[in-house]
Amino acid sequence: GENVEQHPSTLSVQEGDSAVIKCTYSDSASNYFPWYKQELGKRPQLIIDIRSNVGEKKDQRIAVTLNKTAKHFSLHITETQPEDSAVYFCAASSPSGTYKYIFGTGTRLKVLA
């Protein structure tokens, strides 16, 4: 069935260092891969997304890479800041439904000052 695996489950980095979160999806027909940030007690918010016709996308300190052949995609955060501390979820679109997304289990990122 459709599945998205995400790791690591927790990640601690020093302020200013980089953080990388990796996800693997199962359905080769998935074509849209968003990343959401969820702060404690808050709603998930989209931070970056990538479509299957693109290999990499960057927005300031955040970048996402996609390897369709290997069916994995990664989130890269450079120059981390304390406000980057949150839970990050990757997701993959399900070919069986518009805006039906399969989410990973989340990565709790802690940026240590």
Add this chain to the structure above:
Amino acid sequence: ETGVTQSPTHLIKTRGQQVTLRCSSQSGHNTVSWYQQALGQGPQFIFQYYREEENGRGNFPPRFSGLQFPNYSSELNVNALELDDSALYLCASSLNTGELFFGEGSRLTVL
């Protein structure tokens, strides 16, 4: 422009009871999706409504049902509540870009 709003924010029910959760979509968004987020897990797709019709459903039993109204607001109904239904229920609206705009969620506790 108002965002997605959900009510109630918190509620406690007992096993076997029924619950209705409500969602107002972001202005102009005609698609509403509902997700269940158990503690420490990612959101799981329940179903989606487009122009008042269900047009996608995840692996949830029929006791999870929903509605969408002409103003695109939506309800999620859960009958015969079970302990495992305790979770944060997220409503998300979308238009055509693929981006989901989530509400703050309704936290349901089943005792």
